[in-house]
Amino acid sequence: MLESKIPDGPLEDKWRYYKEHAKLVNPANRRKLEVIVVGTGLAGSSIAASLGEMGYRVKSFCFQDTPRRAHSVAAQGGVNACKNYKNDGDNIFRMFYDTIKGGDFRSREGNVYRLAECSASLIDQAVAQGVPFGREYGGYLNNRSFGGVQVSRTFYARGQTGQQLLLGAYQALMRQVHLGTVQLFARHEMLDLVTIDGKARGVIVRNLDTGNIERHGAHAVILATGGFGKIYYLSTLAMGCNGSAIWRAHKKGALIANPSWTQIHPTSLPQSGEYQSKLTLMSESLRNDGRIWVPKNQDEKRLPNQVPEEDRDYYLERRYPAFGNLSPRDIASRAAKERIDAGYGIGPLKNAVYLDFSRAIKEQGEPKIREKYGNLFRMYEKITGIDAYKEPMRISPAAHFSMGGLWVDYELMTTIPGLFALGEANFADHGANRLGANSLLQACVDGYFIAPYTLGNYLADEIKTPTIDTSQLAFDSAAARVEGQLRALMSIGGKLSADHFHKTLGKILYDKCGLSRSREGLEQAINEIKALRQQFYEQLYIPGGMAINSELEKAGRVADYLELGELMCYDALTREESCGAHFRVEYQTPEGEAKRNDRDFSFISAWEWAGSHNPPVLHKEPLKFEFVTPTVRSYK
Numbered sequence: 001m002l003e004s005k006i007p008d009g010p011l012e013d014k015w016r017y018y019k020e021h022a023k024l025v026n027p028a029n030r031r032k033l034e035v036i037v038v039g040t041g042l043a044g045s046s047i048a049a050s051l052g053e054m055g056y057r058v059k060s061f062c063f064q065d066t067p068r069r070a071h072s073v074a075a076q077g078g079v080n081a082c083k084n085y086k087n088d089g090d091n092i093f094r095m096f097y098d099t100i101k102g103g104d105f106r107s108r109e110g111n112v113y114r115l116a117e118c119s120a121s122l123i124d125q126a127v128a129q130g131v132p133f134g135r136e137y138g139g140y141l142n143n144r145s146f147g148g149v150q151v152s153r154t155f156y157a158r159g160q161t162g163q164q165l166l167l168g169a170y171q172a173l174m175r176q177v178h179l180g181t182v183q184l185f186a187r188h189e190m191l192d193l194v195t196i197d198g199k200a201r202g203v204i205v206r207n208l209d210t211g212n213i214e215r216h217g218a219h220a221v222i223l224a225t226g227g228f229g230k231i232y233y234l235s236t237l238a239m240g241c242n243g244s245a246i247w248r249a250h251k252k253g254a255l256i257a258n259p260s261w262t263q264i265h266p267t268s269l270p271q272s273g274e275y276q277s278k279l280t281l282m283s284e285s286l287r288n289d290g291r292i293w294v295p296k297n298q299d300e301k302r303l304p305n306q307v308p309e310e311d312r313d314y315y316l317e318r319r320y321p322a323f324g325n326l327s328p329r330d331i332a333s334r335a336a337k338e339r340i341d342a343g344y345g346i347g348p349l350k351n352a353v354y355l356d357f358s359r360a361i362k363e364q365g366e367p368k369i370r371e372k373y374g375n376l377f378r379m380y381e382k383i384t385g386i387d388a389y390k391e392p393m394r395i396s397p398a399a400h401f402s403m404g405g406l407w408v409d410y411e412l413m414t415t416i417p418g419l420f421a422l423g424e425a426n427f428a429d430h431g432a433n434r435l436g437a438n439s440l441l442q443a444c445v446d447g448y449f450i451a452p453y454t455l456g457n458y459l460a461d462e463i464k465t466p467t468i469d470t471s472q473l474a475f476d477s478a479a480a481r482v483e484g485q486l487r488a489l490m491s492i493g494g495k496l497s498a499d500h501f502h503k504t505l506g507k508i509l510y511d512k513c514g515l516s517r518s519r520e521g522l523e524q525a526i527n528e529i530k531a532l533r534q535q536f537y538e539q540l541y542i543p544g545g546m547a548i549n550s551e552l553e554k555a556g557r558v559a560d561y562l563e564l565g566e567l568m569c570y571d572a573l574t575r576e577e578s579c580g581a582h583f584r585v586e587y588q589t590p591e592g593e594a595k596r597n598d599r600d601f602s603f604i605s606a607w608e609w610a611g612s613h614n615p616p617v618l619h620k621e622p623l624k625f626e627f628v629t630p631t632v633r634s635y636k
Helices: 011-021 042-054 092-102 109-129 161-179 244-250 284-288 315-319 329-344 358-364 366-384 439-459 473-490 498-512 519-539 550-574
Strands: 034-038 057-061 182-185 188-196 199-207 213-217 220-223 262-268 291-295 353-356 393-402 419-421 603-608 617-622
Touching: 011 109, 034 042, 034 199, 042 057, 042 161, 042 182, 042 439, 057 161, 057 188, 092 109, 109 161, 109 439, 161 182, 161 439, 188 213, 188 244, 188 473, 199 220, 199 473, 213 473, 220 244, 220 439, 244 419, 244 550, 262 284, 262 329, 284 366, 291 315, 291 329, 315 329, 329 353, 329 393, 358 366, 419 439, 473 550, 498 519, 498 550, 519 550, 550 603
Parallel strands: 034 057, 034 220, 057 182, 220 419
Antiparallel strands: 188 199, 199 213, 262 393, 291 353, 353 393, 603 617
């Protein structure tokens, strides 16, 4: 059932061998084939533009009013590529190893090596599109370092790299829209996947401007809908981010892999009150020059600039001297939580730590720091009223990125033939912890350099398949099911909002399936989520009617989250080890570090939907390490 399709042969030859032997579709036949792409972030825009350029007929969907509002804009710090511009020893294998190790040896060698191999081409592609990467005085592209590595391989456009990369992909997409190869459907939300004879053949979408249910058929469907970190309610993600597209596909037979591996980002602004619906991400790039510390005195009353060096605990530098403030995100987040829980937190709610730039400003000068991080400092001052050039920032861990997602093989195809998942919607490259600046890389590489080959290999066998008729019974059934779900939600007539259930679910997950987990806590969480879901279908209140109704949209997404949240807890419960972002308190070293169990848990957990009232079914894909040896993951 779980055939990864990784080519045989040496690691460095696998992708070249695949491309040399993949089936092709000639240009005349491409015009006969239709592809649906859901999502217009970096992965969605890049694959839609690429396929349109190749001559396929593409339909592109997003629930925002424009593709430019995709959440890829929020990835600020940079994008990784091993070009070795700093001549500091970087190469493809080192980047591959850093990513494998950063994910705590819980990802496939073949997929990760391909990510590193394609990274250099992405920079050339982005420069050609006009992405304004930072440059050295002489004109060469500049690099900075990021968490989890000891070289400088991160290309950046100040603190807005994701936005600039998305604008490049967006202009490529809109060029194809103008040429007529891509049809763009903004303000449309996918509510179901249509399968015919076991293959993905279309989607059911809701027009969010009219409320109408629409049917769209295609020879293949690509989901590039991002991650589900917003399930925690308080997260760094935008309010509209959701997991519904991949969850609806999951309920049609697509397995979900490692759903409990969600990343808690170490440099978010801390929560300041119950009124908040999201948290603001401060780029991890700030950890290049900022030093993280807390006072050594739990009852410290002095202002941060008045605390002398001998009374400061630079705990990352103390615990992880080799990497210090550039320790990977999972380690940095857990270390911050440990200090906060121990009573050393700072700020009004004692829920933050300091990120201090005083030494960097003294050594480099304020103009240099402004050049590198100016927009981030302005954003921080606008939100908090604090000038971080004069006083340390306050930061705190927050839910951020989903390493888990739809299970895909080497071709990025799910367990449903013809259904592909790209970017954060799949699980493929990051293992149990994503290294910073690899998210933009994966999204772009999947869309520009991988899926155009692997999709063609699939579509080569579809050239005799006629245009998909959306009046078929499968489309009738799916549309009726979606209509029924929407009307059922509207008819509940309770007294509690969708936000109430989302916020309650988020707290359960953050407390019991967040930075740390335990058997007792996870078992409690499963029971609490089941009870919350029952209450949801008894007490939900949705004002308004069926037509244009954002509360109805929200309720549908929360309904999916309630099911997905339970699966996350099952996944965390069955994995009796600590690895990456999954930290089971029962499995740690005497020093409080994660304790991996390679003998029993060196596999990918892939879950099958078994119905609303049945436990999910676990399938295991063994991980085979032929080119690296899993070792104790140490950054000391």
